[in-house]
Amino acid sequence: MAEQTQNMLKPSSIDELQSIVRDASKVIVQGREERLASPSQKEILLTRVSLSKLNRILEYQPDEYTITVEAGAKVNDVADALSEHGQYLPFNPPFADENLSIGSIIARGLSGPAACRYGILRDFILGVTLVDGLGERIRTGGKVVKNAAGFDIPKLICGTWGSLGTMTEATFKVFPIAPEYRTLVFKFSTFEAGHSAYVALGRSKFTLDVLDLNPDGHLFIKLGGQPGSMDNRVFTLENELGLSGEEPDEAFWDATIALCRFPEAGALVKVATSPKNIPALDIALRPKGQSRRYSINGYVAWVHWHSPLDELHNILENLGLTGQVVSGPEASSIVGNQSQNAFFNKIKSAFDPESKFPDLYS
Amino acid sequence: MSDFYSKLRSIFPPDRLYEDAARVTPYVSDGLTVFREEPKAVVMPISNEEVADTLKLCHEFEIPFVARGSGTSLSGGSLPIRDGIVISLNRLNQILDLDPDNRTARVQPGVINSEISAAAADHGLYFAPDPSSQTVCTIGGNLAFNSGGAHCLKYGMTSNHILGLTVALPDGTVAELGNDSLENAGPDCVGLFVGSEGLLGIALEIQVRLMPVPESFQTILASYDSLEAAGDAVAAVVASGILPGAMEIMDRLAIEAAEAAVSAGYPEDAEACLIVELDGETAAVDADFQALSTTMEQTGAKEVRVAQSTEERLLIWKGRKSAFSAVGRLSPDYIVQDGVVPRSKLGQALKDISRFSSEAGLRVANVFHAGDGNLHPLILFDATEADGLEKAEALAGRILRLCLELGGSITGEHGVGVEKLEYMPDMFSPTDLDAFNRIRRAIDPKEISNRGKMLPSKEAPALSSQGPHPLEKAGVISRM
Ligand SMILES: Cc1cc2nc3c(=O)[nH]c(=O)nc-3n(C[C@H](O)[C@H](O)[C@H](O)COP(=O)(O)OP(=O)(O)OC[C@H]3O[C@@H](n4cnc5c(N)ncnc54)[C@H](O)[C@@H]3O)c2cc1C
Ligand SMILES: Cc1cc2nc3c(=O)[nH]c(=O)nc-3n(C[C@H](O)[C@H](O)[C@H](O)COP(=O)(O)OP(=O)(O)OC[C@H]3O[C@@H](n4cnc5c(N)ncnc54)[C@H](O)[C@@H]3O)c2cc1C
Numbered sequence: 001m002a003e004q005t006q007n008m009l010k011p012s013s014i015d016e017l018q019s020i021v022r023d024a025s026k027v028i029v030q031g032r033e034e035r036l037a038s039p040s041q042k043e044i045l046l047t048r049v050s051l052s053k054l055n056r057i058l059e060y061q062p063d064e065y066t067i068t069v070e071a072g073a074k075v076n077d078v079a080d081a082l083s084e085h086g087q088y089l090p091f092n093p094p095f096a097d098e099n100l101s102i103g104s105i106i107a108r109g110l111s112g113p114a115a116c117r118y119g120i121l122r123d124f125i126l127g128v129t130l131v132d133g134l135g136e137r138i139r140t141g142g143k144v145v146k147n148a149a150g151f152d153i154p155k156l157i158c159g160t161w162g163s164l165g166t167m168t169e170a171t172f173k174v175f176p177i178a179p180e181y182r183t184l185v186f187k188f189s190t191f192e193a194g195h196s197a198y199v200a201l202g203r204s205k206f207t208l209d210v211l212d213l214n215p216d217g218h219l220f221i222k223l224g225g226q227p228g229s230m231d232n233r234v235f236t237l238e239n240e241l242g243l244s245g246e247e248p249d250e251a252f253w254d255a256t257i258a259l260c261r262f263p264e265a266g267a268l269v270k271v272a273t274s275p276k277n278i279p280a281l282d283i284a285l286r287p288k289g290q291s292r293r294y295s296i297n298g299y300v301a302w303v304h305w306h307s308p309l310d311e312l313h314n315i316l317e318n319l320g321l322t323g324q325v326v327s328g329p330e331a332s333s334i335v336g337n338q339s340q341n342a343f344f345n346k347i348k349s350a351f352d353p354e355s356k357f358p359d360l361y362s
Numbered sequence: 363m364s365d366f367y368s369k370l371r372s373i374f375p376p377d378r379l380y381e382d383a384a385r386v387t388p389y390v391s392d393g394l395t396v397f398r399e400e401p402k403a404v405v406m407p408i409s410n411e412e413v414a415d416t417l418k419l420c421h422e423f424e425i426p427f428v429a430r431g432s433g434t435s436l437s438g439g440s441l442p443i444r445d446g447i448v449i450s451l452n453r454l455n456q457i458l459d460l461d462p463d464n465r466t467a468r469v470q471p472g473v474i475n476s477e478i479s480a481a482a483a484d485h486g487l488y489f490a491p492d493p494s495s496q497t498v499c500t501i502g503g504n505l506a507f508n509s510g511g512a513h514c515l516k517y518g519m520t521s522n523h524i525l526g527l528t529v530a531l532p533d534g535t536v537a538e539l540g541n542d543s544l545e546n547a548g549p550d551c552v553g554l555f556v557g558s559e560g561l562l563g564i565a566l567e568i569q570v571r572l573m574p575v576p577e578s579f580q581t582i583l584a585s586y587d588s589l590e591a592a593g594d595a596v597a598a599v600v601a602s603g604i605l606p607g608a609m610e611i612m613d614r615l616a617i618e619a620a621e622a623a624v625s626a627g628y629p630e631d632a633e634a635c636l637i638v639e640l641d642g643e644t645a646a647v648d649a650d651f652q653a654l655s656t657t658m659e660q661t662g663a664k665e666v667r668v669a670q671s672t673e674e675r676l677l678i679w680k681g682r683k684s685a686f687s688a689v690g691r692l693s694p695d696y697i698v699q700d701g702v703v704p705r706s707k708l709g710q711a712l713k714d715i716s717r718f719s720s721e722a723g724l725r726v727a728n729v730f731h732a733g734d735g736n737l738h739p740l741i742l743f744d745a746t747e748a749d750g751l752e753k754a755e756a757l758a759g760r761i762l763r764l765c766l767e768l769g770g771s772i773t774g775e776h777g778v779g780v781e782k783l784e785y786m787p788d789m790f791s792p793t794d795l796d797a798f799n800r801i802r803r804a805i806d807p808k809e810i811s812n813r814g815k816m817l818p819s820k821e822a823p824a825l826s827s828q829g830p831h832p833l834e835k836a837g838v839i840s841r842m
Contacts, residue, residue, distance in 0.1 A: 062601075065600065066704075109549075120545055122546070132797065136793045139791065144703070144735055144769070144771055145705075146734040148771070149778055152556065155553025155554065156551065205577035206643060226652070233646060272546055272547040322541060340540075344549050346805055351800075360548065
């Protein structure tokens with residue numbers, strides 16, 4: 001029997017989790033039980049599960065560039081274990097101060113600014129084990145850096161917010177941390193000037209770890225490499241941009257969305273975009289005066305939204321863009337273009353024929 | 363059934379619908395020529411509507427279909443299905459849009475892999491996945507198999523470079539998956555579609571990611587007295603914290619054959635050669651190169667050579683990429699596997715393969731993506747011997763099971779197709795396979811889309827030996 005505190009079940013094995021799912025009519029997984037409020041009438045039927053006891057690092061051999069961990073393990077603990085061997089998760093899991101679990105970061109589909117260098121979460125997730133809506137344990141993908149056998153469920157599951165099943169284990173590809181990093185802010189005088197430099201850098205020879213843009217035209221750049229090469233690289237970069245880089249100061253961080261914690265109020269929305277779409281998006285968002293940050297080489301816009309979500313939905317739909325709320329009461333909601341809806345719902349019915357897990361697209 | 367064909371004739375004019383044996387013959391097999399099956403018809407759509415209309419018909423009449431790009435699959439993925447039709451996508455071959463600022467291109471499925479990089483070159487961009495068949499294989503085929511190449515460790519496989527898709531589902535409905543962005547908002551349905559070996563429908567338009575061409579390269583060719591020493595060198599490079607763009611190993615048989623074929627200047631007295639390539643910003647590559655050189659000095663190499671010019675670099679790669687067809691010429695027939703092992707088990711895997719090879723009395727050459735642990739044992743056999751093919755298949759099977767025992771995979775990039783169906787139950791449990799089947803049926807309840815591939819079922823095509831792929835015979839492509 002799984003341990004139960006408050007209204008929360010804490011399985012300590014996959015077998016226990018399987019029987020919980022088999023016996024339940026509605027299941028919700030929570031990585032962070034401390035947020036638990038007393039259940040409302042509507043939630044009485046909901047079986048809440050915490051994976052806090054499934055939190056081990058199962059396999060880590062640094063020279064394989066892979067790590068396999070249980071889904072309840074904290075991202076920060078995994079990052080610490082990797083950094084002891086000079087390695088890291090190249091998708092740069094954000095929101096470190098939230099102490100998210102591995103299951104949560106995958107379910108939320110989150111990558112941080114430094115994913116600019118090598119790729120996002122989907123590019124580094126190799127294998128996933130999950131318990132589906134039938135209570136079956138499914139092992140997909142592999143534990144080696146390259147594998148083309150079977151459907152790529154590990155990629156599919158990113159951003160599904162627990163709707164397909166409960167992940168119990170995941171394997172990631174990891175990379176070496178560069179021996180030295182430099183972080184610089186380039187303060188262009190207008191958004192337009194900053195944006196042109198942003199686009200030009202994105203398609204240039206420079207291999208940057210972070211390339212972010214703020215609505216005030218400030219570029220935030222991080223680069224990593226061998227100690228002997230850094231001065232030279234920064235010099236070349238400054239020459240290219242015609243500006244000197246500055247150390248980011250307090251004012252810089254105050255003016256941007258900090259990706260280390262979720263905002264206290266409002267919805268934080270991740271919008272999938274592309275470098276050229278950014279001006280149109282920025283113009284559409286300006287009248288609302290809400291904070292935004294363009295990240296991962298121009299492929300992500302973070303929007304901190306305080307107005308009704310419908311309004312953002314309309315803005316994004318008009319621009320043909322899609323966003324997902326990553327924190328706040330409406331977390332997991334998909335706004336804007338929803339073209340994948342019908343396809344995904346079919347897939348969901350395969351994983352969860354009895355609809356035990358929450359729906360993603362309603 | 364005749365209704366089906368008369369309706370098909372109303373979609374396609376006779377010059378794009380082949381029904382007679384003479385014209386369907388070129389489609390009876392793919393790159394894995396040991397399998398053959400005659401399709402009932404071959405159609406050649408020139409628009410998305412024609413593909414969707416064909417699938418609607420197939421769905422209505424429950425006719426199985428297989429999409430086909432260039433037919434270079436090495437696992438029987440594009441093998442026709444009994445009583446089914448082939449949908450040949452070669453005429454959907456336009457690059458629809460290329461956007462250098464967004465670093466994306468939108469292409470039709472029949473576009474040849476290397477044409478994307480050729481079109482992007484003017485903008486200083488390229489399409490990273492580089493299977494050695496890249497001058498002939500299509501992006502549709504790459505996508506279906508999640509194909510790889512020599513640069514996967516750092517840059518990922520095809521899947522990591524596909525952002526959005528317009529697809530025709532097996533019932534003919536058209537769906538948009540993903541978007542123009544590297545990031546997703548919501549589930550990664552593109553990630554599921556890529557690598558699904560044609561089981562979830564046909565990709566009609568593909569939004570690919572382009573990358574800036576690296577400013578600099580440094581390519582090192584090191585030779586060793588044993589395969590194991592070369593394997594240890596790979597481990598040393600990895601441990602040093604440097605991330606090369608490619609790390610490839612060739613064994614003696616492969617070196618000799620490649621040398622005879624293209625005179626790449628490989629040291630012929632070596633038991634193994636290791637190629638390590640760095641790429642990126644010049645200053646960064648130069649600094650990494652210093653660190654790499656120090657590491658390589660300690661690996662006990664007989665000789666370490668550094669490409670001094672682009673020509674020398676390309677020659678090293680030419681040797682590497684031609685190695686397989688060169689080895690193939692040593693033998694009338696061969697099959698190639700692409701199992702993966704954890705990198706730290708490479709030495710053991712190679713030792714066991716060499717033992718299996720002597721036990722079977724068959725020669726095996728090894729050329730492989732060492733950085734990924736992705737083996738490519740090339741098994742030489744003589745199909746004119748009564749049990750030649752059987753013996754080769756048995757050896758291949760032993761090697762695949764070895765990869766699994768060592769914690770790896772049965773395929774790194776060539777896909778399961780029909781060839782590795784029998785090993786799927788060794789890699790996945792009945793529950794895993796059942797889940798795959800449920801996903802498949804949720805999208806394709808009649809199981810008409812590439813029926814009989816990737817997921818084991820009762821129907822299995824018969825084996826017969828047909829020699830190398832026609833394009834290999836002509837020296838156009840080679841296996842790796
Ligand atoms: C789709 C959806 C429907 C909801 N419906 C209700 C409701 O009806 N009533 C209500 O009170 N609350 C509901 N919630 C809120 C939920 O109970 C939590 O309060 C909320 O997920 C935030 O908790 P957290 O910050 O601890 O999330 P986290 O634990 O960080 O989890 C974030 C997301 O990741 C998923 N997740 C975490 N670990 C795993 C894993 N191992 N495998 C798979 N998925 C994982 C979670 O299910 C969640 O979707 C819903 C949430 C979602 C996403
Ligand atoms: C000499 C040689 C060398 C090779 N080297 C490599 C290598 O280095 N790395 C590597 O990974 N592979 C390699 N291959 C294997 C092969 O080239 C790849 O698998 C390639 O991606 C197949 O492309 P194709 O156009 O020939 O596809 P086909 O063989 O025609 O089809 C392959 C699969 O894709 C499906 N398909 C095709 N188009 C679509 C579409 N639009 N939508 C949905 N499904 C579709 C087919 O149904 C089939 O299942 C090599 C093959 C040969 C013969």
